[in-house]
Amino acid sequence: MPKINGNEIRPGNVLEHDGGLWAAVKVNHVKPGKGGAFAQVEMKNLRDNRKLNERFRSEDKVERVRLDQKDQQFLYESDGKLVFMDSETFEQTELDADLLGERRPFLQDGMTATIEYYGEEALSVSLPQKVTCKVVETEPVVKGQTAANSYKPAVLDNGVRVMVPPFIGQDEDIIVNIELFEYSERA
16 A cells, blocks of 8 residues: 655545554644744544544554445335446445435435445445435425525425525425535526
8 A cells, every 4th residue: 555654645545544544634834943844734533533633743553545436326225225236237235324424314215325435344435426306395485485595494305404595385306416415507
C-alpha cells in the first residue's frame, strides 16, 4: 500500500491507522512559530463510525488505502440486511441497512448504488444524489400563492418530510436532493 507523508493527507482520503480504516473528514494544516508543521486531521472510522482527532507531522508516514467502488443494484431488504447484486457477475452482497443511516428511505427497488469495498469487505453505500419521489400529503395548491420563499411541508411516499414550493400538489412526482434532504425540482 502506498505510504504518504502527514502533510499530504486530504479530506476524503482513507487511511490505515491504529489497525483501523479511517476517512479523513477535515484536515487543517498548522505551521506553529516554533517546531515543525503538522496536519490536524479529523477522521471517522469506516467500520464503527467512531471519530478521532489526530496530529500528523509532515515526516510521519501513513498508509493511504484505495477502496474499490462497484455499482450494484438493490434487490430487497431482509432482517435488517440490504441485498445488492453485481450487474456483471450477478453475485449478491448483503449489507447492514444501518450503513445508509437516514438516507435509508430513499433506497428504491432496482436502484443502482455505489458500494465501496476494502478487499472483500463492504464499507459504505452511496445512493444517487437525486431521487424521484411522489408527494403523498401536502396542503392544496392555493391560487395566487406563488411567493418563492413560502415553502410548505410535504410527506413523500417513503415517509420522509421535506419542504416543497407552494405550486407542488399531492400525487406529484418531485426530485429530492438526498444529501441536503430538500426539494430540487419537478420530475
